[in-house]
Amino acid sequence: xxxxxxxxxxxxxxxxxxxxxxxxxxxxxxxxxxxxxxxxxxxxxxxxxxxxxxxxxxxxxxxxxxxxxxxxxxxxxxxxxxxxxxxxxxxxxxxxxxxxxxxxxxxxxxxxxxxxxxxxxxxxxxxxxxxxx
Amino acid sequence: xxxxxxxxxxxxxxxxxxxxxxxxxxxxxxxxxxxxxxxxxxxxxxxxxxxxxxxxxxxxxxxxxxxxxxxxxxxxxxxxxxxxxxxxxxxxxxxxxxxxxxxxxxxxxxxxxxxxxxxxxxxxxxxxxxxxx
DNA sequence: ATTGGTGCAAAGGATTTGCAGTCTA
DNA sequence: TAGACTGCAAATCCTTTGCACCAAT
Numbered sequence: 001x002x003x004x005x006x007x008x009x010x011x012x013x014x015x016x017x018x019x020x021x022x023x024x025x026x027x028x029x030x031x032x033x034x035x036x037x038x039x040x041x042x043x044x045x046x047x048x049x050x051x052x053x054x055x056x057x058x059x060x061x062x063x064x065x066x067x068x069x070x071x072x073x074x075x076x077x078x079x080x081x082x083x084x085x086x087x088x089x090x091x092x093x094x095x096x097x098x099x100x101x102x103x104x105x106x107x108x109x110x111x112x113x114x115x116x117x118x119x120x121x122x123x124x125x126x127x128x129x130x131x132x133x
Numbered sequence: 134x135x136x137x138x139x140x141x142x143x144x145x146x147x148x149x150x151x152x153x154x155x156x157x158x159x160x161x162x163x164x165x166x167x168x169x170x171x172x173x174x175x176x177x178x179x180x181x182x183x184x185x186x187x188x189x190x191x192x193x194x195x196x197x198x199x200x201x202x203x204x205x206x207x208x209x210x211x212x213x214x215x216x217x218x219x220x221x222x223x224x225x226x227x228x229x230x231x232x233x234x235x236x237x238x239x240x241x242x243x244x245x246x247x248x249x250x251x252x253x254x255x256x257x258x259x260x261x262x263x264x265x266x
Numbered sequence: 267a268t269t270g271g272t273g274c275a276a277a278g279g280a281t282t283t284g285c286a287g288t289c290t291a
Numbered sequence: 292t293a294g295a296c297t298g299c300a301a302a303t304c305c306t307t308t309g310c311a312c313c314a315a316t
Contacts, residue, residue: 019289019296038280054298059281073211075259079306080280081211093247096254104246109258113237114226118262121229125242125258126208129251152271152314171305187273192306212281213305 001031014068024049025061026070033086035074035101038062041083076101076126091125098131134164147201157182158194159203166219168207168234171195174216209234209259224258231264 002010007026008018016022028044029036036044038058045053062083065071074082076094082101084092091106106125114120135143140159141151149155161177162169169177171191178186195216198204207215209227215234217225224239239258247253 017290017295021297052298056282056299057297060297063281075208075211078206078208078211078214093251095248095251102248107240107242109240109260114260114262115228115235117265118226118228119265121261121263123258123260125256127247127256128254129247130254132250132252150270150315154272185273189274189307190272193272196307 002027010070014070016064016068016070020051021049021053021057022061022064024051025053025058026065029065029071029083029085033084035082035084035092037080037082039080072122074101075124076128091127093127093129096128096130135160143203147203149197149201149203153184154182154186154190155194155197157184158186158191159198162198162204162216162218166217166236168215168217168225170213170215172213205255207234208257209261224260226260226262229261229263 004023004027007023007030010030011018011022011026025041025045028041028048038055041062042053042055042058045058062071062081066073066083069087071083071085072087074084074092076082076092077099084101086103089106091104093102093104094100095102104125104127106123109123109125137156137160140156140163143163144151144155144159158174158178161174161181171188174195175186175188175191178191195204199206199216202220204216204218205220207217207225209215209225210232217234219236222239224237226235226237227233228235237258237260239256242256242258
């Protein structure tokens with residue numbers, strides 16, 4: 001778990017003004033590598049944060065962190081966005097029954113067939129699984 | 134472009150009752166390999182279909198076709214689901230500026246690291262790109 | 267007749283937005 | 292003080308649902 005000061009430095013290194021809410025959310029998010037939804041973060045913040053943090057601020061902060069490269073958006077479910085605090089190169093396994101997300105190693109992917117005049121922003125591999133019946 | 138009769142046979146082969154709306158939507162969807170959203174299909178149907186087809190039927194039909202294996206859901210954008218009438222093994226390039234989706238070959242992906250007691254339903258590779266500035 | 271499909275409008279749920287109040291540099 | 296951030300509620304957008312009507316077996 002990072003100290004407030006460590007989070008403040010992390011944010012500022014990424015050009016993000018370190019406000020109180022952002023620091024508290026940062027401590028929750030960067031405590032460990034995890035996959036978390038806006039809803040889950042709201043729930044977590046309502047228990048653990050010193051001050052209560054509004055829904056809009058949760059969404060704003062998640063979007064800002066993702067944009068600034070502190071979080072990675074994980075698009076596995078059309079109805080809900082997850083954010084991954086593990087920035088290393090990896091793919092995801094999404095259990096469509098339980099909603100759980102776990103990591104898998106990402107194999108080398110050949111990038112030879114991208115349209116010219118564009119640049120790759122992200123490469124995602126998602127394996128959707130269901131519980132064996 | 135498939136004839137009505139060809140679409141009827143296709144649907145029945147997949148255990149789908151061939152109603153008029155489903156056949157018309159099938160003709161639009163299976164005319165060529167494409168990536169289409171519910172909204173785009175509604176737009177297309179409003180011009181080309183013989184009778185007008187309601188929003189609910191569009192969604193019901195897309196979900197049914199996907200469930201029965203005639204379409205593949207493409208989850209690239211958290212705000213909108215696309216459906217792919219190309220069922221062959223391939224990945225996608227999603228242009229976050231234009232919203233365009235195009236295909237890329239899918240490299241062999243090692244499936245050795247899936248959780249036991251689950252079975253893979255789909256494997257998606259999505260490369261998000263932006264226009265070079 | 268019975269089962270399944272369709273259309274319409276309303277409900278639902280995640281996310282965004284507008285604006286007033288608050289904090290920070 | 293100016294600019295940026297936050298909170299709240301309302302608005303938005305995509306998608307699903309409930310229900311009455313229609314079609315096919």
